[in-house]
Amino acid sequence: MAVSADDAASFREAVGDEEPAAAGDHVVPPMAVAAMVMGAAMEAVELPAGAVHTAQELEFGRPVDEGVMLACSATVVSNSVRRGTRFIVLEMRGDDGAETALRARSTIAIAGASE
Amino acid sequence: MSAPPASLAGVAHKVTQAQIAKYAEASGDRNPLHLDAEFAAATPFGRPVAHGMLVLAFASELLAHSFGRSWLCGGKLRARFRSPVYPGDVVTASGTLTAADAASATYRVAVRNQDGVDVITAEATVPLTP
Numbered sequence: 001m002a003v004s005a006d007d008a009a010s011f012r013e014a015v016g017d018e019e020p021a022a023a024g025d026h027v028v029p030p031m032a033v034a035a036m037v038m039g040a041a042m043e044a045v046e047l048p049a050g051a052v053h054t055a056q057e058l059e060f061g062r063p064v065d066e067g068v069m070l071a072c073s074a075t076v077v078s079n080s081v082r083r084g085t086r087f088i089v090l091e092m093r094g095d096d097g098a099e100t101a102l103r104a105r106s107t108i109a110i111a112g113a114s115e
Numbered sequence: 116m117s118a119p120p121a122s123l124a125g126v127a128h129k130v131t132q133a134q135i136a137k138y139a140e141a142s143g144d145r146n147p148l149h150l151d152a153e154f155a156a157a158t159p160f161g162r163p164v165a166h167g168m169l170v171l172a173f174a175s176e177l178l179a180h181s182f183g184r185s186w187l188c189g190g191k192l193r194a195r196f197r198s199p200v201y202p203g204d205v206v207t208a209s210g211t212l213t214a215a216d217a218a219s220a221t222y223r224v225a226v227r228n229q230d231g232v233d234v235i236t237a238e239a240t241v242p243l244t245p
Contacts, residue, residue: 007141010137010140010141011141011142013137013141014134014137014138014140014141014142014169015138015169015172015173015176016128016134017172017176027187029172029175029179030175030179030186030187030190031168031171031172031175031176032141032142034168035141035142035143035144035168035172036142036143038144038168039142039143039144040143042144043143047146049146049147049148049154050146050147050148050154050158051146051148052148052196053166053167053168053196054195054196055193055194055195055196056167056168056171056192056193056194056196057191057192057193057194058175058190058191058192058194059189059190059191059192060186060187060188060189060190060191061188061189062187062188063184063187063188111158111159
């Protein structure tokens, strides 16, 4: 995936951050990279409607310029049920070929699960 | 770099349903919990809630504006989503320095709503580049 200039602008507008990018005019907001890497992973996992995000870890390795291609990968590292709620832990990465731009770990809760 | 600031103060953001819809489009996260009032009414939340990542973006914004490129080059954030944020809520991110050495600074970060409730708590570590 790549985050285009239009994608980055839409993200800035959505989060209300209209100031110039902290790291340069053509640098994608780091949370836009995170959202899009995670979006691709969540789509692959096919989470049900109503899944709730309970925790998030992020590590930014380097700035990502608009239009740069990122190879995204995701792994389900935990899938368990406690008291009727399923907890899924996903680890994700976005690599630009040379370096890891983003590492992320998401915990998602899905109510109404059976053991 | 000079000593890291003891505290970080962000700007207040009023979260609206229109903003949530924009975020859904921008991020691709169209979970009906955020967008569909009828669906959300049948959940424990009772009405649509903002995406956790939208609210977490306010914490990242605070750190990016405070530390610039350093935040994007090695910044780490560990966050818990504590309480839902509803359309109409006003949330503000802030940070308190908890540890620092020559290489990095660690902050306890909170995003609080208009009632003083922590909706997100987090620990952020920022590399301190010379």
